[in-house]
Amino acid sequence: MSSHIKTLLSLPLILTAGLGSAANAQNPKSTFTIVRSTQWGAQNYNPFVPGDQHLLPTNSAIYESLFFVNSINGKVTPVLGTKYTWSKDNKTLTVSTRPNVKWHDGKAFSAADAAFSFNYLKQYPALDTSGIWKSGLSSVKATNPTTLVFTFATPNTPIFQYIAATPMVPEHLWKDVKDPSTFTNTKPVGTGPFVADSYSQQALRVLKNPNYWIKGQPYVDALVWIATSTNDAAQLKLLSGEADFGYVGISDPKTYASKSPTASYWWPTNNINFLYFNTVKAPFNDVGFRRGVAAAIDTREVAQKAYAGAVAAASPAAVFPGQQKQWLTNAAKSTFDAAAADKALTAAGYKKDASGNRLGKDGKVLPSFKILVGAGWTDFITMAQVIGTNLKKVGINTSIDQQAWGSYSGGLQTGSYDMGISWGWGNGSTPYYTFNAAFNPDFSAPVGKTAASNLSRYTNPAITKALETFSATSDAAAQQQAMTTIVSTVMKEQPWVPLTDRVNFGLFNTSKFTGFPSAENPYNDSSPDDTNGARLLYLNVKPK
CATH class of the missing domain: 3.40.190.10 (Periplasmic binding protein-like II)
Incomplete structure (x- = not known):
């Protein structure tokens, strides 16, 4: 554009x-x-x-969900749901739905509509972009007109945020929609x-x-x-x-x-802006290369130039300020050091030629890598310019690839990019949401297929296990230990570079x-x- x-x-x-x-x-x-x-x-x-x-x-x-969860403080505001309770074993979530609500066509809303809406996502998995039905949920039933019961095969307390945000649709209209993925719904009826x-x-x-x-x-x-x-x-x-x-x-x-x-x-602040590496594409599939590139990027300069001091550089741990006291056991410091980055890249097998250009392991000059950003998005364009200047100093050439939203998000999700700047595609009241969206295998996909939110296409058994541990418990100490494993593994493997806090x-x-x-x-x-x-x-x- x-x-x-x-x-x-x-x-x-x-x-x-x-x-x-x-x-x-x-x-x-x-x-x-x-x-x-x-x-x-x-x-x-x-x-x-x-x-x-x-x-x-x-x-x-037009459409409403059961609740609104405020990402900066975790506060839950009732919408079509009025209250919710978890069972002691965290395998049952019971939601009371609001009485005396009407759809735009005058018909009454009930818990049956809500149950239909969730089961519709089960019937058509391509619509379940939050992975609700991949996360231990086994059934959703309306036990009466104002009671909705979610049953889980395995506990998953963080899923509440996604359940809360799911839009409710009227069963009497949507039950006859045979292909919802192509249904344009030009006469919408919501609450x-x-x-x-x-x-x-x-x-x-x-x-x-x-x-x-x-x-x-x-x-x-x-x-x-x-x-x-x-x-x-x-x-x-x-x-x-x-x-x-x-x-x-x-x-x-x-x-x-x-x-x-x-x-x-x-x-x-409720999220982080990242430079994502496409980790299934050489040389970004090499952790040594990723770590060298990360060390070459001055995130303080990125933040200062992109937001004129209004937004800070991100913690390398990818935990934003409001959550650091609770979830970071050790303060994470920036790894920026251009000289060290230069040496690290050489040590990883990426030497320089006489002109200062970085070579691949095959001895050929590395191509110029594209940094994908949204067209006209001045903050991301500025970030890409700073990153390009930083990487040039260690012999890596880049160009900025501005794309309109459809091809920008599509490029990130189908894995057709080199590096790309975007926010965490999951965020919430704990760091779990950021890391689960980014590294859960359920949200990845083969190159060419659409990944829901694992944009780097990076997975790691240690991270996957820690995510499972976190979601299955409400014990603070166990969750803390799981988060420490996730943070330390991601910082070591560097599938992304946390650039700035995102507001x-x-x-x-x-x-x-x-x-x-x-x-x-x-x-x-x-x-x-x-x-x-x-x-x-x-x-x-x-x-x-």
Whole structure:
């Protein structure tokens, strides 16, 4: 995708074109506008297909889950579930579901719909992207209209986070869908605070659900998403007041906030940005090469230049700050040392020629390696530039490969990349979620096939066993010991380089609305605009 800013039609024109008469008649008085640096695809509101295939309001405004788990503090907010309890042996999870909730078509929601939704993922395993049914779950049943019972063959307490976030769909409509992987669901029926309205390549609109189960909410009549081609263009929309919220990874949020009295941000740390190595591809399949490359990268410089000091370099242990006190037995220090990296690469069999170019073990100059990033993502592009400069000093040449979301995520998941910058594709209230998503064999796949989240395609029996130990217990000491094994093994094997802490990039313009999340009121974790945490933002913002 080119980096120039595409000219958008004026918002009223976009929305008027293609709106039905009923939508026009509604004429919302308050519209909360979200800007997204992307070009979305076809009209698809299927909540079970991966996020790059369905439209942004799908899981944030239209469909709802049982609970929301806040990634920065672990707090659980009830949604369609009201409470949950684990049995003493951790093999049974019982969830109470909310009574008096209606689907958008007026039919009643019940625990039977929830049971259907989970069993649907069992029936169609390709939709089970969180691996719920690969994680010891043996059955899900509704024992009455407001009770849902999950039975496990083997205990797996961390799975709760994924159960909590699974979207609920109406059985009376979905039971007849024969091929859900291709079902575009253009007339979605959920329980959420908004209903689908209009769609175009530039703008999406959803309208307030007048029969929503929380009386008096949402406070706004409509949500509109508008598209830009770059993060910089999205920032301009926010500064001008054309947008009220954007999940935008700009380089310096402090400068953004200084440009307008109504510009503000909240960037809480809840993940890590990594340089992933494709460990099934030479020379990245060689731990000696990976360790040498890792030692050559100055992560402090990466963080400083990518985020102007607003975000710190990551711990080499890949545990983010809020979790280090509990889970790191020893403070992990950066291994950056260009001279040592140079020697390590030579010792691993990768010598230099007279011109300073790094050679492969076959004596030939190594090719220039591509660093995969999202097109227009200024923070990742900056990281790749710094990494390229660092690696050049040890004789390794790189280029930056900018790809639109579909080919970016597809490249990472199918293993068609050399190195790639992305976040941890699993995160939560303990480091388990990061490491399980990254290194569990269940989430890997052969090259060319889609790996759910093991982007490096790295597995290790010691890590696999420790992950199993962690998930089967609620004993803190046993979990600590398992985590120590995981961290030390990953640091030694270096399938990735933890680059910077990753924050949720909430940018706001407060000129028209109040009620945004903050460190003082962290009702969500500054969630991305297309996730179930964003639903809480859309429920809480109020017109001034």
